[in-house]
Amino acid sequence: MMGKPYSTLLRLSAPIHWCYGCNVPVLSKRCSLCGRDTMRIRLTPPGDAYPVLYDAQKRALREALRGYFGDEREADTFLPRGKLVLLNEIPHVDAAAEVIVDGQIVGHLIFDPLAKRWRFKPVLHGVSRILDLRVGYYAVVKLPRIARRFEVHRSHIAEGELPQRKGEFVALGTANGKFQGVGELVRSGRIRVLKAWRSKKYVELGARASFEDVVRANAGRLEWLEGEAIEFLRELRAKCSERPAFVSFSGGKDSLVTLKLALEALGDVPMLFNDTGLELPGTREYVERVAEELGVELIVAEAGDAFFEAYEVFGPPARDYRWCCKVVKLAPISRVVRRLFPRGALSIVGVRRYESGARARSPRVWVNRWLPGLISASPIISWTALDVWTYASLRGLRLNPAYSAGFARLGCWLCPACDIADFVRVEREFPEMWRKWRAMLSRWYSLKGLSGAYGRMELWRWRRLPGNISRFLEKAGVRLELRGLYRAVGVGVRVFSVRQAGGEAVMRGSLTHREAVVPLLRTLGEVEARGGGVVVKGEGITLTVDADGRFSLSADDAKRGLKLLAGVWLRATRCVKCGLCEQLCPTSSVRVTRGGVTVSGGCVHCGACNELCPLVEYAASDYAEAVLSQLSEGGLADGALSS
Numbered sequence: 001m002m003g004k005p006y007s008t009l010l011r012l013s014a015p016i017h018w019c020y021g022c023n024v025p026v027l028s029k030r031c032s033l034c035g036r037d038t039m040r041i042r043l044t045p046p047g048d049a050y051p052v053l054y055d056a057q058k059r060a061l062r063e064a065l066r067g068y069f070g071d072e073r074e075a076d077t078f079l080p081r082g083k084l085v086l087l088n089e090i091p092h093v094d095a096a097a098e099v100i101v102d103g104q105i106v107g108h109l110i111f112d113p114l115a116k117r118w119r120f121k122p123v124l125h126g127v128s129r130i131l132d133l134r135v136g137y138y139a140v141v142k143l144p145r146i147a148r149r150f151e152v153h154r155s156h157i158a159e160g161e162l163p164q165r166k167g168e169f170v171a172l173g174t175a176n177g178k179f180q181g182v183g184e185l186v187r188s189g190r191i192r193v194l195k196a197w198r199s200k201k202y203v204e205l206g207a208r209a210s211f212e213d214v215v216r217a218n219a220g221r222l223e224w225l226e227g228e229a230i231e232f233l234r235e236l237r238a239k240c241s242e243r244p245a246f247v248s249f250s251g252g253k254d255s256l257v258t259l260k261l262a263l264e265a266l267g268d269v270p271m272l273f274n275d276t277g278l279e280l281p282g283t284r285e286y287v288e289r290v291a292e293e294l295g296v297e298l299i300v301a302e303a304g305d306a307f308f309e310a311y312e313v314f315g316p317p318a319r320d321y322r323w324c325c326k327v328v329k330l331a332p333i334s335r336v337v338r339r340l341f342p343r344g345a346l347s348i349v350g351v352r353r354y355e356s357g358a359r360a361r362s363p364r365v366w367v368n369r370w371l372p373g374l375i376s377a378s379p380i381i382s383w384t385a386l387d388v389w390t391y392a393s394l395r396g397l398r399l400n401p402a403y404s405a406g407f408a409r410l411g412c413w414l415c416p417a418c419d420i421a422d423f424v425r426v427e428r429e430f431p432e433m434w435r436k437w438r439a440m441l442s443r444w445y446s447l448k449g450l451s452g453a454y455g456r457m458e459l460w461r462w463r464r465l466p467g468n469i470s471r472f473l474e475k476a477g478v479r480l481e482l483r484g485l486y487r488a489v490g491v492g493v494r495v496f497s498v499r500q501a502g503g504e505a506v507m508r509g510s511l512t513h514r515e516a517v518v519p520l521l522r523t524l525g526e527v528e529a530r531g532g533g534v535v536v537k538g539e540g541i542t543l544t545v546d547a548d549g550r551f552s553l554s555a556d557d558a559k560r561g562l563k564l565l566a567g568v569w570l571r572a573t574r575c576v577k578c579g580l581c582e583q584l585c586p587t588s589s590v591r592v593t594r595g596g597v598t599v600s601g602g603c604v605h606c607g608a609c610n611e612l613c614p615l616v617e618y619a620a621s622d623y624a625e626a627v628l629s630q631l632s633e634g635g636l637a638d639g640a641l642s643s
């Protein structure tokens, strides 16, 4: 049975249809090119398929097909050159996408992160086509049916062409024509069935369509979408007439389309570009050119070298340890917004629901969690990637040249959300930049005692490895011991003992840099001097620190208590000067200077600065978790902590 999240996603899937007369994807029930009805095609959710337009994408696809079919001619027979191809990203250990041709799914384009090559795995209609044409690796088996995990022996094979190398994919069909599937070659020439289904029939469509045909076939919808987005922006502007508006421009296709719509709807509106310091080379120049060509005022927020400076404290960012978003995005944007729009603003952004499952329920208008004066709104919230590509073409918008180099998503080039396929592209296009980053990572690996496999799979991208990655590594014979790995710089807060007492955890230990730490303790609660030391009473915690730096910390929640103490220690000694605490303190009690952070007597102990600080949210939290898990494993803590 289908799981609930999947069925929900399917409902929220991009409504991609196909016109089988014109052989083009259409986002509506009627084709604007021929006027005929179209048919919905079922893609893996969220189904945000996009066209293969650039040579670099075509090369990756051809490389994968050549690998499967062995020679160019067979690959061309299977997928003739010049045919329109759509890709739809699917979950996998690295980059992967469904390949859609003639309105049918013919296979998966998969990046093998260990071999660092693109592979083609035939599925569904593609398997049917292979069996019809008798090309590539295939086997027709003398079995009534095939099912997942079943192993096909040589004696079962009536006819076929098998690969030599283990792990290669093989298209499968039963001789009775009822079932098809895909398998992989395992030991002694057997084929393990990876997936099987009731036979499909590939229907070759004669019509050759170009991308221009796709644009024309979608013209009706695009005009409707454009009109709706413009009306939405005008109404919003009327409702928030007090607020100045700007377009958040990232340099990607979605923000370019958003900028175009905002200019149509509102006339003169500035664009805000945040240079994270991690933009692909050429992006900044591209943004400046767009502003100049469209005659738009360009506001630039700059993170400068903030990432690399903060890296020395935090270690590499990870998908579940994204300190970088605060340091290179939130902090510089907040600085500019507060300076230029002190009474708030309307930020027009190009966020789309179909981009990912996580965005499926994004509202169209929202208030920024960290910048309460900022109302954000996306005119293209319900657009698909295909809408964006076709609209950009319809309106002749000039896209970032990084797309033609094969980059599918722009943004920070070392983002932990990237796949290895993305990094391979960065390395190919900008080898020197990548070499420096790799050297930084290598230093970190050796500091933390991590093996070569860790680097080969770019495992720095996770704090906790997800199940599919662990399984993949296990299958590939790679062993890793990662429990309790703490990523950031050392923290001078040592915990000697943890004890449960009356529903509270009581931790005893000592801290270094007492003189620097004590003035910041007021962010945790009321501070009282007592016998050469201090007592801090805050929400859910009581802390005493004596004159030598020995402390006793009672907390309702051990992890939260230790995180706050370690966090204040990090703020006092390792501040990365992002400035967020200074900007967002409600009583303006924080000052951040070259020397570090200070908190004055006006502080009302609200804790907002600790909540905001990336050192507290990421490094201190990570530290508290690692310390408590070590203590519970070492038997120092009682049972309550290990549960």
Ligand code: SF4
Residues within 6 Å of the ligand: 522, 523, 524, 584, 585, 586, 587, 588, 589, 590, 599, 602, 603, 604, 605, 606, 607, 608, 609, 610
């Ligand atoms: S945000 Fe300001 S008032 Fe609140 S705890 Fe921090 S310094 Fe004090």
Ligand code: SF4
Residues within 6 Å of the ligand: 571, 575, 576, 577, 578, 579, 580, 581, 582, 592, 597, 609, 612, 613, 614, 615
């Ligand atoms: S203490 Fe303030 S300036 Fe320093 S890292 Fe934390 S939020 Fe940024």
Ligand SMILES: [Zn+2]
Residues within 6 Å of the ligand: 019, 020, 021, 022, 023, 031, 032, 033, 034, 035, 036, 217
């Ligand atoms: Zn048509």
